Amino acid sequence: DAGVIQSPRHEVTEMGQEVTLRCKPISGHDYLFWYRQTMMRGLELLIYFNNNVPIDDSGMPEDRFSAKMPNASFSTLKIQPSEPRDSAVYFCASSSGTGTEKLFFGSGTQLSVL
Amino acid sequence: GENVEQHPSTLSVQEGDSAVIKCTYSDSASNYFPWYKQELGKRPQLIIDIRSNVGEKKDQRIAVTLNKTAKHFSLHITETQPEDSAVYFCAASDSGAGSYQLTFGKGTKLSVIP
Numbered sequence: 253d254a255g256v257i258q259s260p261r262h263e264v265t266e267m268g269q270e271v272t273l274r275c276k277p278i279s280g281h282d283y284l285f286w287y288r289q290t291m292m293r294g295l296e297l298l299i300y301f302n303n304n305v306p307i308d309d310s311g312m313p314e315d316r317f318s319a320k321m322p323n324a325s326f327s328t329l330k331i332q333p334s335e336p337r338d339s340a341v342y343f344c345a346s347s348s349g350t351g352t353e354k355l356f357f358g359s360g361t362q363l364s365v366l
Numbered sequence: 367g368e369n370v371e372q373h374p375s376t377l378s379v380q381e382g383d384s385a386v387i388k389c390t391y392s393d394s395a396s397n398y399f400p401w402y403k404q405e406l407g408k409r410p411q412l413i414i415d416i417r418s419n420v421g422e423k424k425d426q427r428i429a430v431t432l433n434k435t436a437k438h439f440s441l442h443i444t445e446t447q448p449e450d451s452a453v454y455f456c457a458a459s460d461s462g463a464g465s466y467q468l469t470f471g472k473g474t475k476l477s478v479i480p
Binding site: 293297353 | 398400402408409410411412415455459467468469470471472473
């Protein structure tokens, strides 16, 4: 398995633009997590899914953020409209959830909002 | 919700010396405590974890100890090597609640000086 795959690796956009981040979890993993990493706040859980269903989105900072998981092999995190304070590294992670909570992280998307 | 405090935020040691990173957690229901290592520009990766029914776990040069009464756990790295230089994150979760939601500490940047 290629591991968790995220795209794009880097995204530079202007304030007000829509940003869509993509994630393909490891095949067979039932849990998918979106994290945001900044120097000030560390790794913050934004939302997670179990079997494609959103379980906890309390970490989503504002209504500008939304996440979907239309099927077991694909998830998106969308920011609309984007703001400079959204600049961060966004990680997607997956886990099997079958007695182990080990997270497998993707390579992350470095987002810069100018 | 859970709150995880991690200290120190930065740590420099001479190659060959030991390094200790400490974390405290707030939720007494937490029962799973992993440690992740993140090299510069890379994704976080699990290096060791411990469950609340165990007081200590070792894997070669790394070990984790857990004190449930005091609600703190520590990572110990012996005989440090330059390749140990990275940011280390502790985390906690209450897997018994079925949430598989990890709360991370803010990280410790470890520098091993050759």
